Amino acid sequence: MEFQENLLHLLYFLxxxxxxxxxxxxxNPKTARNGxxxxxxxxxxxxxxxxxxxxxxxGKPIGNLPWIFTGIIIGTIIGTLMAKRVKMTSMPQMVSFFNGMGGACAALISVNEFGKYTQSNYAETxxxxxxxxILLGIMIGSVSFAGSMIAYGKLEGKIKDYVLPRQQLFNTVLLLIILGLGAFIMSQTEGNLGLLYVVMFLSLVYGVLFVLPIGGADMPVVISLLNSFTGLAAAFGGFLYGNKAMLTGGIxxxxxxxxxxILMCNAMNRSLLNVLVGAFGGQSGAAGAAHAGELGVAKEVSLNDCAILCNYAQRVMVVPGYGLAVAQAQHITHEFESVLEARGVEVKYAIHPVAGRMPGHMNVLLAEADxxxxxxLEMEEANPLFKNTDVVLVIGANDVVNPAAKDDPTSPIYGMPILDVDESKTVVVLKRGMSAGYAGIENRLFFNDNTRMLFGDAKSSIEKLVRELKNL
Amino acid sequence: MTEVLPFLSQHIVEIFRFLGQHIEAVYILALSILLGIEVISNVPAVLHTPLMSGANAIHGVVIIGAIIVMGHAEPDNYLALILGFLAVVMGTLNVVGGFVVTDRMLEMFKKKK
Incomplete structure (x- = not known):
């Protein structure tokens, strides 16, 4: 048995x-998959x-093995199927879902472990x-589970943003109540299982309220934060069992x-606090709308003109955004690129760090389309090239090309680094309509002299563009 | 004041005892935090999503706890068995789903041409 124990230590170490x-x-992109x-x-x-x-x-070995194996097999089958079937556009919510599962697992372990403290010992608290x-595991695990499920629902479009009146105050009070109850449990000489369930329930409520007011575009940041929460909950479990693998993995x-x-927040030039308090949207929307009339009229471009522009260009730069992901236009965009490349036009993609709903989202999508x-190109590589670019095709992106981020200090996105598409000869913006982007602000770019609008669903617009191109 | 001071020092003694008993865990804690920061700091934005997903799979290590809980539940304690079983299923979902999703994302980063 000593040998087994040492072998197990070695395995945990590995x-x-x-x-x-x-x-x-x-x-690192080269080693990532092996990692x-x-x-x-x-x-x-x-x-x-x-x-x-x-x-x-x-000295007791693991019992109930048939149960455990059944659980593992069920989990493996469901997990593999879900992970294999999920569409590339739905990756972020999938990660959130799995994260929630880990959080729930940590909370359930803690509930079970608490069982041995329910007998009164009359001696010590x-x-x-x-x-x-145990208490921290329950609290953090539950918050992580409930929060992840809300984030999942939001990204699926099933749950809308919802702000309660005095939400921040309410959340803080709730958090204090949870911590107070935890302290009360610890001051007793007998574990109160009922009270523990109350703590768990309130933590679940807190998780819901914590994520509910935060806008959908900020979900990746929230998922990443909840991810580190679950890590902590796992580490508490590791502490409980003196298990080094859980401890190191979790921490x-x-x-x-x-x-x-924090890196994700930096990429948007916002602080974590700003994201969590949800200062985006809301008040800024009204301010932006007031300016709309003064900006002039946006000019449309016909499919044929747009195809000609691209066909005789030397370099075309594609700026993808969430609209491309929603329309599932990545494959047709790749075809568009191949047609142009075959005619000697250089085509590149300029990817803003927060384009789409998650950092790296666009890279994954476009890579899927071969x-x-x-x-x-990342933003730093792409920006110097815009000066010598003939046509920039903005596909379903908005805030990441909004010049207000550079020169309008009143704008909520002021200070966020953007793609300098306005420096190119012509910008063609593919968009469903004139609605504002996620930040809820008008985009002056659309009214520039060298900007043309091509309205419609990204996928069908590009399909038509490809057809026009082939006819040229 | 005369009452508060012994009370406080009592607690300080307790805290030091706690640290002393768990010094190994404290070391692991500190080193793991530093390692985590070090390992992540230079990651390109492109890899944020896969990295998050990979990290997500790694905290699925919590399944070990679920196995231990389940493995030592009394066969007649149905509540413990059910909770433990759920924990095992969810933990497995976290691990397996997490690694498979990450692999699918990274599959696409292969260099083409």
């Missing part, structure tokens, strides 16, 4: 190392080791580190997730 290397490799596989292999080792080698401090870890995700959240990786 798992921890694989998580670290996996994350490191995931941060993911290495982390998955480490995880498999840790799970198999736990199943067959783990003994409780009293429950003020010890183990009960603290690693907790800290990496926090940094990632667009070559080296055609995708």
């Amino acid at each position: 798992a921890s190392v694989s998580f670290i290397f996996g994350l490191k490799m995931l941060s 993911n596989l290495i982390a998955a292999a480490g995880m498999t080792l840790a799970i198999i080791g736990t199943l067959f080698l783990y003994h409780s401090p009293e 429950l003020f010890n580190s183990e009960v603290l870890m 690693l995700v907790g800290s990496a997730g926090t940094i990632l959240t 667009v070559a990786y080296d055609k995708l």
Whole structure:
């Protein structure tokens, strides 16, 4: 048995190392895929080791194996099917869903562990580190689960943004009540399971209210934050069992997730607080609308003219946005690109860090449509090229090309780095209508002299463009 | 004042005892936090989503806790069995779904041409 124990320690150690290397490799495009596989292999080792080698401090091996295997098999089948079937455009909500599952798992473990404290001991209060870890696990796990499910619903378009009156005050009071109840539980000599369920329920409510007012475009930041929450909850579990793999894995995700959240906020030039309080939209919408009349009239372009513009250009730059993802226009855009390339036109894609609903969203989508990786330019590479670009095709993007971010200090997106598409010779904006972008503000770009509008669904517009091109 | 001081020092002693008992975990905590920051800091925006998804799969390690809970539940404690079973299923979803989704995203980063 001692041998088994040491072997298990070694397996946990390998798992921890694989998580670290996996994350490191995931941060480089060349090694990312192998990094993911290495982390998955480490995880498999840790799970198999736990199943067959783990003994409780009293020396009992893992029982109920048939149940556990059934659970693992069910989870594997459902998880694989969901992950394989999900559309590329729905990736963000899928991640959120799986994250919620992890949070719920952590909360349920804590509920079960609390069971052994429900017998009265009449001697000491429950003020010890183990009960603290259990309570934190329940609170954070529940918040993460409920929040992730709301984020999932929002990205699926099933849940609308909803702000209660005095929401921030209400949330703060709720949080204080949850913490107060937790402290009360710890001050007793007998574990009160009913009260624990109240804490769990209130934490779930808090998770819902925490995410509900935050706008859909900010969901990636929220998902990333909840991701690091679940990491923490896993780490509390690791503390509970003295399990190093859970501890390192959880903390690693907790800290990496926090940094990632901040990086995402930086890419939008906003603070995390600003995202969480949900200052975007709302008041700015009205202000923007007032300016609309003064901006002049947007000029339309016909399909034929647009095709001719592109056909005789030397360089065409495509700026994709969420509209492209919604219309599923990535494949037809790639075809458009191939037709132009065959005629000697250089076509590149300029990708803003927060284009779409998630950083990297556009890259994943375009890669799915077989667009070559080296055609995708990041903002810093693309911006100097716009001066020498004949046609910029803005497909379903809005805020990321809004010049107000550069020169209008009153604009809510002021300070966000944007793609300088207005420096090119002609900008063609493919858009459904003249509605504002996610930030709810007017875009002066549409009224520029060198801007032309091409109204309609992105996919059908580009299909028609390709047809026109082939006729030329 | 004379009452508060011993009370406080009592708690400070408790805190130090706690730290001393769990010093190994405290080390792991500190080093893991630093590692997490270090590992992420230079990631290009393109990889934010896959990285988040990969990290999401890694915290699925919480399934180990679910297995332990489930493995030591008394066979007649149905509430514990049901909760444990749910925890195992959800934990597995987190791990398997997380890694498969990440792999699908990264599959597309292959260099074409």
